[in-house]
Amino acid sequence: MAILEVHNLGKNFINHYLGTTRQAINGISFQLEKGQFIGIVGKSGSGKSTILKSIYRTYIPNQGNILFESERFGRLDLTKATERQVIYLRKHEIGYVSQFLNVMPRRTCRQLVEKAVLEMGESDFRAKCQAEAALEHFELDPSLWDTFPNTFSGGEKLRLNIAMATVKKPRLLLLDEPTASLDHQSKEKVREVIEKLKASGKTLVGIFHDITFMDNLCDQIFNMSTKPTIIKAGVRNES
């Protein structure tokens, strides 16, 4: 059974100052089985992030449905979920990783990951153990653990971002251009991280500008320029 079904999704943005409406996405449909990875590709401004933000409920779409197979709530339309349900899902079932690290200032790398575990209602001891395991798993140098991440490199910030999102063990992980502005070596590290996440059974939706990065990584590629078709699983299709 599909863990995520997106049906005929559409989102408009109204510019109240100009009195204009911009259609960001229209008629987007795809579905994803548990443990699969779908990559969304398309030109800048084609609406890729709008899809991810609609799934994460940062945006409420104007049309369509997003059916998510929740462990807690069963089959749930994310476009109609209550605020309480969305808060719960963000804490426990749906993770979001972007290229930007937006965290509380004056918190160390270790404290940030521990906080993510504590938010799930775990004890201090379990938070400490799980945070250390996650930081090790994503290969953050132990000398960085008790420092503030504002001085981290792009790749280190990103791996911390992924550690904070995945330590909650979300069923669905949304990756919003996590490799943007990274060099080749750091991208390769992210690739390894994604391979590990796939191996652990995570379901992933990702946006990557570098299409070659997606080769042999995705089970499906959704191409915005040929929307709403899903390109054959595992086959690269340039827009």
Ligand SMILES: Nc1ncnc2c1ncn2[C@@H]1O[C@H](COP(=O)(O)OP(=O)(O)OP(=O)(O)O)[C@@H](O)[C@H]1O
């Ligand atoms: N909050 C918003 N308010 C108004 N317009 C928006 C908003 N978010 C996105 N848009 C518009 O919707 C369209 C799609 O934006 P989106 O960020 O989803 O594209 P994208 O494919 O992710 O682009 P990129 O690859 O450049 O990041 C763009 O024209 C953008 O200007």
